[in-house]
Amino acid sequence: MTAPLVVVHPDKQSVADSGAARLVTTLLDLQAAGREPHVSLTGGSLGSAIIASILEAPAHSAVDWSRVSVWWGDERYLPAGDADRNDTQNDAAGLDRLGLDAARVHRVAGPDASDSAEDSAQQYAAAVRGSGGDAFDVMILGVGPDGHVASLFPGHPAQLTTDAIAVAVHDSPKPPPDRVSLTFECLSRSDRVWFLVAGADKAQAVRDGVEGAGPERSSAAQVHGLRETVWLVDAESAADLATG
Numbered sequence: 001m002t003a004p005l006v007v008v009h010p011d012k013q014s015v016a017d018s019g020a021a022r023l024v025t026t027l028l029d030l031q032a033a034g035r036e037p038h039v040s041l042t043g044g045s046l047g048s049a050i051i052a053s054i055l056e057a058p059a060h061s062a063v064d065w066s067r068v069s070v071w072w073g074d075e076r077y078l079p080a081g082d083a084d085r086n087d088t089q090n091d092a093a094g095l096d097r098l099g100l101d102a103a104r105v106h107r108v109a110g111p112d113a114s115d116s117a118e119d120s121a122q123q124y125a126a127a128v129r130g131s132g133g134d135a136f137d138v139m140i141l142g143v144g145p146d147g148h149v150a151s152l153f154p155g156h157p158a159q160l161t162t163d164a165i166a167v168a169v170h171d172s173p174k175p176p177p178d179r180v181s182l183t184f185e186c187l188s189r190s191d192r193v194w195f196l197v198a199g200a201d202k203a204q205a206v207r208d209g210v211e212g213a214g215p216e217r218s219s220a221a222q223v224h225g226l227r228e229t230v231w232l233v234d235a236e237s238a239a240d241l242a243t244g
């Protein structure tokens, strides 16, 4: 388990830009070392902002995006193309302009391609298991004001699922109610975990996450990278962190 490193930025745009720069550099290093990287994306405003920033990053065209595998930490259980799905929002932010190989873009099945959220979670778990890599190279996660990551919500029973890669989530405290999420175990099987957070309403969630609060307060605090755990935050969301 790696101790969290906190990097404070002036504003939300710099959080997205620095996440993008970090991702491009990391992918270049991994590809130079002969690895075919696996990256997990996130929904929310920063999940889309980082994609827009990647397209603006000068070195992004040096990455061979056709050999980057893309996943999502969670998905809203809605049909393909639904405007409220994380992947649809990421596509709209420019994901489809990166030059990815569609065969390596691992979308979570919606009700149009699975019998239930449970079935979708099983399909997704099988895809993760079958992907060859036993760890994600980069896991990008947004954090909700309530401390949730992916679709694992503090106090919700689904977050405590063990011995599974992915889980169906019902009665989510945030709409839509039905979702599919990677579990804590799977999220933490990542070399690098990067939390991207901005806004004054996230100050408590950042503090709880960085200080390692329990699962009833913070889902983010339960996720750690194997090599690094980095919080890319803006000044407002860092306001409650102890200094010095």
Ligand SMILES: O=C(O)[C@H](O)[C@@H](O)[C@H](O)[C@H](O)COP(=O)(O)O
Residues within 6 Å of the ligand: 042, 043, 044, 045, 046, 047, 076, 086, 142, 143, 144, 145, 149, 150, 151, 174, 175, 197, 198
């Ligand atoms: O599925 C969802 O309801 C959202 O995607 C959610 O999990 C989001 O990622 C976080 O709340 C962070 O959102 P921001 O990046 O907008 O802060």
